[in-house]
Amino acid sequence: MNRLAQSALLFLLGATLLHAATTDLYLRYVKSGLRPLVLLAGAVLIATAAATLWYDHRRGKAAARGEAAVLPHEPRRGEAAVLPHEPRRGEAAVLPHEPRRGEAAVLPHEPRRGEAAVLPHEPRRGEAAVLPHEPRRGEAAAHPHEPRVSWLLTLPVLALILVAPPALGSYSAAHTGTALTKPFGFPDLPDGDPLRLGVADYAGRAVYDDGRSLRGRQLKITGFVTLDRTGTPYLVRMGLNCCAADAQPVKIALTGNVPPVLRPDTWLEVTGRYTPRRTRDPVNDGPIPYLEVTGSRPVATPHDPYDETWNT
CATH class of the missing domain: 2.40.50 (OB fold (Dihydrolipoamide Acetyltransferase, E2P))
Structure with missing residues (x-):
């Protein structure tokens, strides 16, 4: 369940509580003195749903502006620019293919002893090829999903809207x-x-x-x-x-x-x-x-x- 579905369910549940509290329906579940609390709970749920939608909308707009403003290799705010192969402060410059002290030179794509050569982006045995920014199986691209337990929010909504059991009886x-x-x-x-x-x-x-x-x-x-x-x-x-x-x-x-x-x-x-x-x-x-x-x-x-x- 994504955040949009959660917000919709929260809104429906809050609206259902408000409907129950403005009619006699709430008297099937709680005593009459608790009516203000039922109204408050419904209002809080609706406000939470609206706040969630507003926050996600702002976050989406901020992410869109951030992607447009940042070019490849451009440093983020507060981060020093690092050019390719440029050594950081206190670190010796290491040229491409230059071995460190005591280490044998390894050419690009040259396999180590006992290891099969692996080309760039080539999948390992038993692993599917994953392209940059490609979502993994079961994961939506750039849209993280919430836990499935969130679907339990549908139960009170369905109970109040569809079932509405009568008061306890004989x-x-x-x-x-x-x-x-x-x-x-x-x-x-x-x-x-x-x-x-x-x-x-x-x-x-x-x-x-x-x-x-x-x-x-x-x-x-x-x-x-x-x-x-x-x-x-x-x-x-x-x-x-x-x-x-x-x-x-x-x-x-x-x-x-x-x-x-x-x-x-x-x-x-x-x-x-x-x-x-x-x-x-x-x-x-x-x-x-x-x-x-x-x-x-x-x-x-x-x-x-x-x-x-x-x-x-």
Whole structure:
């Protein structure tokens, strides 16, 4: 991959990051608070691509001017002119074909003892003839190539442009144990029913506060559906610390007026009441509270599918 291709890929990757950060696409990968960093990363990549092209353009123009200005045998700036066969300071003049002291005279093209005569520019046995300034095999003339590992830059570009995987869903939740942890405290809940709660908020109050603040309240909770191996339905929300790589599920088991047919990854808005019934996660044996469902309806996937408040 040459520098031009690298610059093009850097530009595409930067533009893709800017597109993701200016839409909801970035929320599939990182939490909303990291949006400024995604924008900054995209801008830096585009600036790097532009700087690389500008630098290569200047270097090419400088090389063209330098080749035109330097004639054969003309000394470079800061270098003394050396004429052919002229001795340097402190070095005795050696005429062509004149042997040094103690050395036998060797005529031009005369082979040494036991050595075959080699004419100028004649290739040795097993070696291809290489003319002056001719590029070697696999090397482009006057255009050095960068390492092939540079092609790995295409992977994130293709992943973001062509694939754009969805947010983590039922498969990840079914194969990962609940990440429910004890909250630092339980703030007072607002008055009025139905009370809208997050999955993690309900689960934390139901397990670690024994549902004291939930009793007698009509609750409304939104999440996506996942099923375990026995067919038990769960309402799940993936909690996020930083990015999708550290996402973990928090689960609520559903009982009561549950729809007879539930498809995994379907987002539901569930209305129900607290019940002291609990179960254990079959993956990590973590606690999972139940919710007694009184009604439900499918809803669209929220613009931010992750719960960023579950561990606060």
